[in-house]
Amino acid sequence: MSDTPNRQSEALLSVRSLSVEFGTGSGPFKAVKEVSFDVQPGKTLAVVGESGSGKSVTSLAIMRLTDYTGGRITGGQVLFRPNGGEAIDLVQASDTRLREIRGNDIAMIFQEPMTSLNPVFTIGNQIAETLILHQGLNGREARLRARDLLQKVRLPDADRLLDRYPHQLSGGMRQRVMIAMALACNPKLLIADEPTTALDVTIQAQILNIVRDLQQEMGTAVIFITHDMGVVAEMADDVVVMWKGEKVEQAPVRDVFASPQHPYTRALLSAVPRLGSLTGQPLPKRTPVMVMDGGVAKPVGGTHEQNTADYTKPILQVDKLTTRFDVGKTFFGRVTHRVHAVEEVSFDIYPGETLALVGESGSGKSTIGRTLQQLVEPTGGTVRFDGRDMAAMSQADRRRLRQEIQYIFQDPFASLDPRHTVGYSIAEPIIVHGLIKDSKARERRVHELLDQVGLQPQHAKRYPHEFSGGQRQRVCIARALASDPKLVIADESVSALDVSIQAQIVNLLMELQERRRLSYLFITHDMAVVEKISHRVAVMYLGQIVELGSRQAIFENPQHSYTRKLLAAVPIADPQRERAKVRIEGEIPSPVRPVGQEPAIHRMREVAPGHWVAIEADSLRGAA
Amino acid sequence: MAGFIFKRLLQAIFVILAVTLIVAFAIRLSGDPAVMLLSGGGNVTEQDLQNIRQALGLERPFHVQYLGFLEGILVGDFGKSFMGATPVSALIAQALPATLLLAFVSLLISIVLSVPLGIYAAVHRGRWPDQMIRILSLVGLSFPNFWLAIMLVLLFSIVLGILPPSGMEGPESFVMPALTMATILTATNVRLVRTSMLETLSQQYIMVARSKGLRDRVVLYKHALRNSAIPLVTYIGLQFGSLIGGIVIVERVFNWPGMGTLAFDAISNRDYPVLQGTITVLALFIILINLLVDIAYGLIDPRIRTE
Numbered sequence: 001m002s003d004t005p006n007r008q009s010e011a012l013l014s015v016r017s018l019s020v021e022f023g024t025g026s027g028p029f030k031a032v033k034e035v036s037f038d039v040q041p042g043k044t045l046a047v048v049g050e051s052g053s054g055k056s057v058t059s060l061a062i063m064r065l066t067d068y069t070g071g072r073i074t075g076g077q078v079l080f081r082p083n084g085g086e087a088i089d090l091v092q093a094s095d096t097r098l099r100e101i102r103g104n105d106i107a108m109i110f111q112e113p114m115t116s117l118n119p120v121f122t123i124g125n126q127i128a129e130t131l132i133l134h135q136g137l138n139g140r141e142a143r144l145r146a147r148d149l150l151q152k153v154r155l156p157d158a159d160r161l162l163d164r165y166p167h168q169l170s171g172g173m174r175q176r177v178m179i180a181m182a183l184a185c186n187p188k189l190l191i192a193d194e195p196t197t198a199l200d201v202t203i204q205a206q207i208l209n210i211v212r213d214l215q216q217e218m219g220t221a222v223i224f225i226t227h228d229m230g231v232v233a234e235m236a237d238d239v240v241v242m243w244k245g246e247k248v249e250q251a252p253v254r255d256v257f258a259s260p261q262h263p264y265t266r267a268l269l270s271a272v273p274r275l276g277s278l279t280g281q282p283l284p285k286r287t288p289v290m291v292m293d294g295g296v297a298k299p300v301g302g303t304h305e306q307n308t309a310d311y312t313k314p315i316l317q318v319d320k321l322t323t324r325f326d327v328g329k330t331f332f333g334r335v336t337h338r339v340h341a342v343e344e345v346s347f348d349i350y351p352g353e354t355l356a357l358v359g360e361s362g363s364g365k366s367t368i369g370r371t372l373q374q375l376v377e378p379t380g381g382t383v384r385f386d387g388r389d390m391a392a393m394s395q396a397d398r399r400r401l402r403q404e405i406q407y408i409f410q411d412p413f414a415s416l417d418p419r420h421t422v423g424y425s426i427a428e429p430i431i432v433h434g435l436i437k438d439s440k441a442r443e444r445r446v447h448e449l450l451d452q453v454g455l456q457p458q459h460a461k462r463y464p465h466e467f468s469g470g471q472r473q474r475v476c477i478a479r480a481l482a483s484d485p486k487l488v489i490a491d492e493s494v495s496a497l498d499v500s501i502q503a504q505i506v507n508l509l510m511e512l513q514e515r516r517r518l519s520y521l522f523i524t525h526d527m528a529v530v531e532k533i534s535h536r537v538a539v540m541y542l543g544q545i546v547e548l549g550s551r552q553a554i555f556e557n558p559q560h561s562y563t564r565k566l567l568a569a570v571p572i573a574d575p576q577r578e579r580a581k582v583r584i585e586g587e588i589p590s591p592v593r594p595v596g597q598e599p600a601i602h603r604m605r606e607v608a609p610g611h612w613v614a615i616e617a618d619s620l621r622g623a624a
Numbered sequence: 625m626a627g628f629i630f631k632r633l634l635q636a637i638f639v640i641l642a643v644t645l646i647v648a649f650a651i652r653l654s655g656d657p658a659v660m661l662l663s664g665g666g667n668v669t670e671q672d673l674q675n676i677r678q679a680l681g682l683e684r685p686f687h688v689q690y691l692g693f694l695e696g697i698l699v700g701d702f703g704k705s706f707m708g709a710t711p712v713s714a715l716i717a718q719a720l721p722a723t724l725l726l727a728f729v730s731l732l733i734s735i736v737l738s739v740p741l742g743i744y745a746a747v748h749r750g751r752w753p754d755q756m757i758r759i760l761s762l763v764g765l766s767f768p769n770f771w772l773a774i775m776l777v778l779l780f781s782i783v784l785g786i787l788p789p790s791g792m793e794g795p796e797s798f799v800m801p802a803l804t805m806a807t808i809l810t811a812t813n814v815r816l817v818r819t820s821m822l823e824t825l826s827q828q829y830i831m832v833a834r835s836k837g838l839r840d841r842v843v844l845y846k847h848a849l850r851n852s853a854i855p856l857v858t859y860i861g862l863q864f865g866s867l868i869g870g871i872v873i874v875e876r877v878f879n880w881p882g883m884g885t886l887a888f889d890a891i892s893n894r895d896y897p898v899l900q901g902t903i904t905v906l907a908l909f910i911i912l913i914n915l916l917v918d919i920a921y922g923l924i925d926p927r928i929r930t931e
Contacts, residue, residue: 060831063835065831065834065835068831068834098837099837099838099839101837102835102837103835103836103837103838104837107835108832108835110828110831110832111828112828115827115828115829116828116829116831116832117829117832118829118832118833119829119851119925119926119927120850120851120924120925120926121847129836129838130836130837133836133838134837165926165927167926167927178832181832181836
């Protein structure tokens with residue numbers, strides 16, 4: 001065991017029976033219960049868990065930052081040995097002593113790169129601040145050192161960056177700045193709280209690489225807080241699994257994946273979508289999910305091939321769809337720049353089929369969804385639903401189309417009206433489209449829908465805040481199904497959910513597809529989920545489709561360099577697997593262009609029946 | 625930036641036109657200045673009144689009078705007062721500094737009080753210092769300023785006899801009028817700083833600043849305050865208008881030789897040129913302050929600067 005006195009004396013950080021409480025209206029809430037673990041010098045410890053597991057609170061409590069969030073450390077010790085000698089208990093340390101340690105011996109990186117830098121100070125100023133405070137450098141020395149740090153995190157043009165403000169940088173660049181700032185004083189321990197969760201997958205791969213390289217170079221120990229088992233497999237030496245505020249398992253990374261001991265760990269691992277898990281299989285597949293039921297993991301659902309697609313006549317035909325938005329105007333209101341969100345995109349969706357639209361931020365995938373749902377007017381191209389041209393439809397027909405195409409949004413918290421019961425929200429599309437006039441029959445229909453999505457009829461009277469995130473997404477699905485649509489657009493609908501919930505919702509979507517012959521346009525950035533759910537895949541890059549083909553073709557025989565890059569960037573939840581050799585570099589270019597500079601439209605080539613690949617320009621090949 | 629200021633100046637011209645037109649029109653509904661001038665002068669004939677109207681140029685049609693006034697503004701000539709024929713610009717030149725000085729001193733006191741108090745309340749949200757500050761600010765809001773002014777005079781001038789009850793002589797004469805004005809300003813500003821600060825303190829970059837090991841004071845006054853300043857600056861700009869409105873009453877109570885007193889007397893005397901002149905100048909100042917506020921946004925927040 002890791003608690004033997006011998007190991008303890010080597011540990012850089014020993015957390016002992018740490019408990020943290022928050023005061024709430026209904027009494028104290030124990031967020032962290034008697035958690036213990038050690039961090040060895042230069043090693044990486046991953047703390048994994050889902051929302052509410054207490055992993056983030058634990059990470060804040062180490063430097064007693066919970067003091068500022070209303071949390072109270074009610075017991076335990078955090079023993080820190082910065083120089084291998086006498087241990088300091090950070091729980092008991094004076095504020096002055098803590099401030100000397102924060103940012104100097106222990107540094108932290110947070111989840112949201114967009115909000116973790118102060119918008120009103122320059123990058124240089126924010127990095128130099130730590131150096132001036134802890135290392136006693138003067139302004140000029142600190143600036144020089146800040147420039148070196150920016151180069152270390154592989155930011156180009158470090159000199160100019162020093163005088164830039166955070167809003168002028170992309171999310172990936174900001175996270176690198178954050179890393180530079182955290183590593184400024186050569187800390188012994190770096191705490192990284194979900195540092196890549198908000199980033200695109202190719203950017204995530206770059207950030208993980210930088211953290212790994214710098215950790216080796218500087219000998220820093222890292223506590224990596226994450227919910228992503230793929231990231232754990234790639235980064236960690238040891239793993240602590242947390243569940244409902246408690247540590248349920250701790251082991252070296254290979255052991256956790258190979259022989260998980262606690263039922264929760266087993267459930268968690270079974271829910272993790274693994275890239276390559278369906279290799280060799282032509283159709284998507286439902287697989288059972290392990291769900292925790294009173295301390296035991298129980299399998300839910302069966303294995304079922306998703307043979308639902310009917311390729312005789314498409315339900316939706318999109319031809320050369322183009323959507324642009326005007327930005328940047330001169331003083332006299334003339335447009336100077338446009339966002340080329342979608343450029344001449346063509347695809348079909350067949351009844352009972354799931355087409356996945358994958359891509360990173362700025363790829364235009366969400367704009368396509370919004371255009372089909374008539375939330376955005378297209379600039380050009382045609383969309384045919386059931387053979388009828390959308391542009392030629394009357395107002396009444398267009399309204400009817402909204403009934404046949406439904407939308408499930410990413411954020412189940414924001415897409416339900418908090419002042420209405422969920423029963424009302426589900427009934428609304430029925431009322432709006434005048435589908436069922438009789439209120440009793442309508443109520444029956446709502447109950448039926450709730451039942452179909454795995455909720456109970458009596459839930460209809462409750463309000464959104466009474467549900468968990470996963471249940472809310474079920475409500476959103478019920479609402480989308482209320483008007484009996486043929487096509488459902490799911491825009492990142494499972495991205496914000498915990499993996500165990502995510503796996504259940506994916507299964508639910510697939511089950512509903514089979515039962516109702518639904519077609520899905522599944523918009524996402526998550527390749528592993530795509531592999532599980534989709535029949536065909538379209539890969540988008542900068543507003544255009546670069547590769548389109550069957551799921552098997554895209555995953556097993558990717559042709560376009562961007563598709564390959566995207567697949568290589570996905571962290572695989574398997575520590576045995578060797579890390580991808582390809583080094584991914586480069587930012588995603590901006591889709592904003594000056595008026596008059598139209599992007600070149602890729603020509604597509606059919607490499608195999610139904611497998612289309614864009615003919616690559618040299619620039620893109622070079623970037624991959 | 626130049627384009628922005630140009631746009632604002634265009635707007636300002638329309639604002640001035642609208643304000644002056646309303647003022648010029650409205651005051652002419654309030655009565656005849658000729659009657660005012662001759663009241664108490666014994667036998668007044670219709671001919672006397674006619675002569676005075678003629679002398680003051682009041683027999684001309686309204687649009688002619690108004691256009692004449694506008695023409696005057698362009699060359700900085702607001703005409704002469706009906707009372708004693710002093711040039712209006714000279715009256716304003718005398719009164720304006722007194723009012724501006726009082727307004728800025730009041731604002732300054734209010735900012736110096738409300739920023740630390742608001743921050744303190746935000747940091748101690750829900751605990752007793754926060755409750756105390758919120759209760760006090762509500763009490764401050766509940767006082768009508770004229771009542772507060774009179775109470776201050778009662779206490780400091782009549783009972784204690786340590787402050788002059790009226791007039792503008794020396795720094796001690798500022799204490800009561802500025803305190804009266806500042807009380808209400810502070811009461812609202814404290815709440816604004818508190819709310820805005822709470823919003824900022826929940827941001828991730830504040831936690832980042834703390835994780836760097838910065839002192840609380842640096843976190844609050846360097847990292848948080850500037851981010852909370854935008855709503856505060858906006859509000860102060862808007863407040864300036866009501867501040868000027870409030871100052872008329874306070875100047876009256878303390879017999880302060882400012883624009884408020886000037887305007888008040890002008891209304892009582894139906895002194896059209898003086899009233900039109902003072903209102904125009906005050907409107908110009910409010911426009912100017914709001915322009916400065918817009919420029920200040922850019923200085924505070926680089927995101928606005930680059931837009």
